[in-house]
Amino acid sequence: MKLERTELSLIGVAIAIAILAQFSPNWLVFTLTLAISTALVVMGVVMLMRAGLVSFGQGLFYCLGGYAVGLGGRFLGITDALVLVGLGVVVTTVVAMILGLLMTRYREIFFAMLSLAFSMILYGILVKSHGLGSTDGFGVVDWTLLGFTPGDGQATTTALMLALVLALAIALFLNRYFKSSIGLACEAIRENEVRVEYMGISHRKVLYINYVLAAAVGSVGGSMTALAAGHVDPTMAYWTISGEFVFIAILGGTGHVAAPFIAALIFTLVRTYAVELAPNAWQMILGIVLLLIILFLPKGIWSLFTRKKGAAS
Amino acid sequence: MLTVWAILIDGFIYASWLFLVAAGLTVIYGVMRILNMAHGSLYALGAYAAASALGWYYAQGGDQLWIAFAIIAVSAILIGAISGLIIERGLLRLMYGRDEILMLIITFAVLLILEDVMKLVWGTTPYFAWQPYAAMGRFNIDVLTVSQYDLLVMALSVVIGLGLWFWLERTNMGKILRSIIHDREVSEAMGVNVRRMFTITFMIGATLGAIAGGVTAPIISVVPGIGVEVIVLAFAVVVTGGLGSITGAAVGAVIVGLARATSIHTMPELELFIIYAVMATVLVFRPHGLFGLAAARKI
Numbered sequence: 001m002k003l004e005r006t007e008l009s010l011i012g013v014a015i016a017i018a019i020l021a022q023f024s025p026n027w028l029v030f031t032l033t034l035a036i037s038t039a040l041v042v043m044g045v046v047m048l049m050r051a052g053l054v055s056f057g058q059g060l061f062y063c064l065g066g067y068a069v070g071l072g073g074r075f076l077g078i079t080d081a082l083v084l085v086g087l088g089v090v091v092t093t094v095v096a097m098i099l100g101l102l103m104t105r106y107r108e109i110f111f112a113m114l115s116l117a118f119s120m121i122l123y124g125i126l127v128k129s130h131g132l133g134s135t136d137g138f139g140v141v142d143w144t145l146l147g148f149t150p151g152d153g154q155a156t157t158t159a160l161m162l163a164l165v166l167a168l169a170i171a172l173f174l175n176r177y178f179k180s181s182i183g184l185a186c187e188a189i190r191e192n193e194v195r196v197e198y199m200g201i202s203h204r205k206v207l208y209i210n211y212v213l214a215a216a217v218g219s220v221g222g223s224m225t226a227l228a229a230g231h232v233d234p235t236m237a238y239w240t241i242s243g244e245f246v247f248i249a250i251l252g253g254t255g256h257v258a259a260p261f262i263a264a265l266i267f268t269l270v271r272t273y274a275v276e277l278a279p280n281a282w283q284m285i286l287g288i289v290l291l292l293i294i295l296f297l298p299k300g301i302w303s304l305f306t307r308k309k310g311a312a313s
Numbered sequence: 314m315l316t317v318w319a320i321l322i323d324g325f326i327y328a329s330w331l332f333l334v335a336a337g338l339t340v341i342y343g344v345m346r347i348l349n350m351a352h353g354s355l356y357a358l359g360a361y362a363a364a365s366a367l368g369w370y371y372a373q374g375g376d377q378l379w380i381a382f383a384i385i386a387v388s389a390i391l392i393g394a395i396s397g398l399i400i401e402r403g404l405l406r407l408m409y410g411r412d413e414i415l416m417l418i419i420t421f422a423v424l425l426i427l428e429d430v431m432k433l434v435w436g437t438t439p440y441f442a443w444q445p446y447a448a449m450g451r452f453n454i455d456v457l458t459v460s461q462y463d464l465l466v467m468a469l470s471v472v473i474g475l476g477l478w479f480w481l482e483r484t485n486m487g488k489i490l491r492s493i494i495h496d497r498e499v500s501e502a503m504g505v506n507v508r509r510m511f512t513i514t515f516m517i518g519a520t521l522g523a524i525a526g527g528v529t530a531p532i533i534s535v536v537p538g539i540g541v542e543v544i545v546l547a548f549a550v551v552v553t554g555g556l557g558s559i560t561g562a563a564v565g566a567v568i569v570g571l572a573r574a575t576s577i578h579t580m581p582e583l584e585l586f587i588i589y590a591v592m593a594t595v596l597v598f599r600p601h602g603l604f605g606l607a608a609a610r611k612i
Contacts, residue, residue, distance in 0.1 A: 054414045102597060108414050109348050113552050114596055117589040120545055124585025239545055243421055250418065280432040287425030291404070294419060 006175055010258065014168040021160050029156045031268055033228040036163045038248065039264035040170060040221030044214035045249040046260055050178070051210050052190030053107065057115030058245050060122055061215040063237035064092045065222025067126070070232040073141030081143045081162055081227055088223040089216050096215030104207040107193075119237045126234035137233025140226050159228040166220055167261070175257045177213070186210050247290055253300020263301060319457055320574045326463045328570025329470035333528065334543055335550040335562045336473060337521030343557030344490050344514045346413055350420040351400065353544030354427035355519045357535075358396055359389040359526030361435050364535040367442035381445045385527045393523025396427075397516040405515065406508070424540070432537050439534040446531040466528055473521065477559050490514065494557075549592040555605030564603055568595075 021029050041062045048055050068088035072078045078087065099118060106114050127135055144150075150158040177183045185206045188196045196203050226232045235241060244267075252263030274282045297303060338352045366388040367381060375381070400423060408419055449462040481487040492500040493507055501507050526539075533539065546569075551557075554565025569588055576587040595603060 054418065056417075105600060106596075108412075109417055109556075110552075110596070110600065112414065112417060113348075113548055114593065116545065117549065117552075117592050117596075121586055121589045121593070124583075124589065127585060128582040240541060243425075246418065246421070280437070281429050283425040284429035284433075287422040287429075290422040290425070291419065294415065294422075295407070 006257070007172055010168060010171050010175070013258075014164050018161060018164055021157060026153070026156050029160050030228065031272060032265070033156070033160045033163050034225060035265040035268040036160075036167045036261065037221045037224035037228065038245075038268060039261040040167060040224065041218040042221075042245050042248045042252070042260040042264055043170070043174065043257075044218035044221075045245045046252070046254050047174070047186075047210055047214040047217070049249055049254050050183070050190065051186035051207055053111045053207075054246060055115040055214075056112045056239060056242050056246060057117070057119035058214075058218050059237045059239065059242035060115070060119035061092050061096065061218035062222035062225070062241070062245075063119070063122055063126070063232075063234070064088065064095060065219030065224075066226035066232040066236050067132075067222075068092070068219070069223045069226040070138060070140050071132075073143065074138070079141060079144045081145045081159075084143065084227070085162075085166065085220055085223040088219045092219035093212060093216050096212045100208045100211040100215075103211055104204050116239050116242065119242055120239055123234050123237040123239075126237065133233070135234060137231060137235075140230050140232060143227055156228070159224070163224045163228070166224065170217055170220065171257050171261070174217070178257065182206055182209055244286075247286060250290065250293055251300060253297075253302040255299055255302040255306060259300060259302035266301075315455065315457070316578050318454070320571065320578050322454070322457060322459060323577065324571035324574035325567070326459075326467060326570075327573055328566040329467040330525075330529065331546065331550050331570055332470045332474060332563055332566035333466070333525040334522070335547040335554075335566060336477060336559070337518035337525070338547050339551045339554070339557055339559060339562040340477065340521065341515055341518035342551070343559075344494055345511055347405065347416045347420065348413065348548075348556070349518070350417060350544060351423035351427055352420075352518075352522045352547060353540035353542070354424050354431070355393060355396060355522035355540075356526035356529075356543050356547075357431060357537075357540030358392050358427065359523030360530040360533070360535045360539060361431060361440065361526075362388040362392040362523070363527035363530040364440035364442040365435065367444065367530065368440060371442075371444050376448075378445060378448050381448075385445070385530070386524070389523040389527030390520055393520035394516050396523075397519025398512065400519070401512050401515040406511075409511075424544070428537065428540065431540075435535075437537055439536045440530075441534055442530050444531070462531065469528060473524075474559065474563055481559065486510075486513075546588065549588050552602055553592045553595045555599075555602030558602075558604040561602055561604030 017032065021032065024032075041058055044061065045055055045058050048058075065085075065088035068091045069084040072084050072087045076087075078084055103111065103114060126132065132138055142149075142155075145158055145162060148158075185196060185201050185203075188199075188201075189203050189206060193203050196206075222236065225236075248263045248267050249260065251267065252259035252261075270285075271282065274285060278285070293300065334356060337355070338349060341347055341349050341352075363385045366384045370381060370384050404423065405416075405419070408416060411419075446460065446462045449460065449465065451458050451460045453459075479487075481490060489500070489505055490510060492503070493505065493510055497507060550565040550569050551562050552565075553568060554561025554563070569591055572587050572591045573584060576583045599605070
């Protein structure tokens, strides 16, 4: 299997981050891990956007991934991080396979509203679950990785390494997926669904596969957030969190598999400072940036890169 | 039997509040095809305006109930109409003709901005304006206590519902608006000033949201975040009833209100769950809501 340029650069960037992380302060490593985890959920939003669907409820899968890690450690006694992440993917995939049957019937704002409703249903259940700490949530167990138990101060770096490996694998897969027949069919559906049907492609099937995949990817993001932060709470499913994912997706654009990662990194870094410097103006900044992007950079930050490349050649 | 009465009373009180909150949202969507996520922020703006105006009035030593109501009405209508005008003229006007889903995201940006504007203007400490609610008093039906203020909200909700119906179905302007709903371009060709109609519609919708907030202010403590909570409830109501339909919003409000009251009196832990479960169930069988019309697919 020959690797193409995008794949080589993805691997290169991942290795570079892994090396740099060894010399970075703990807070930066932690922020990076959160950014990568967020990017994975955003990737799900982007996958749906490529098919013309906007989900205001991707927090549902983010939350399922996180709670699978929390509950798996607490009630099933699982401590291995990979098994916990896998558990999240299995649970989320099952839920998405059921919801997907329904969700693929809806488009535009109805899809947005129904996805929002489902994530709010999960939020409503979790808030009223007093055994699970209600709105406070609960802590995630100390985890291990393939028999290795991270000692004091090692957990943050280990979490980053795990997140990097998973994110790289997912990014490499999605890069191929976007160019596969299903990935391309998604874009065709966004352009014109009826014509896709005329071509003999089942749009329901394509959207269904895309929806379930997006959910599974999102759950990995949720699981990694839970492992890195060591805590889960119901706000993960609250609709404003899903709104943030939509924001990051639009910030990055749907043009390239790396775009969500760059956008999520910018978002996480800016938030770290903004919440400290201007806690009461942070959302305002988000809102204004969102409007500016819609007006002036409708294809997201990634279009800056491609435009430059086009001008040079 | 007592529980049934309690469910009916609470359900209809809650339903009339839900209708107040949702009416503006559905009017704007019906005419302009914009699902306004910032509607909850307009509700919060109305609540803040009414609460601080009432606070000022009672600090002056005022104790006249009817003046308090006039203050709620004036402050809410003013802030709703003004912010509606600013949002429509200053922002949405630049965006017309884009996808419905993009308009949803744009109003989400407006919501984010307004949330912080309110924090900067009113701070993060809660505002209370309980005096009108307390002054109205309560009465008993058997052992159930009912607040007269809630009955007033119910009456207002009926008045606004009938008013909207009259406006859309029986006035000249309503006829023009309905022609825009059916075909925007043809109406424009016939000489309808669609842009002005949009401005008026958005201002009325925004004002309805602010009025809902204003009358709610005496019942709750006005804190940051109330708008974000309310908007998803309003969505659930209008999507259940059918987007853009006034009748739909009323029926949706009654269904959601009764469902929530039933849950609170029998299974309180399912309160939040039930609202969205009702919405999801309706959408499974009627994808465009109870009174919504399916749009034709483009080829």
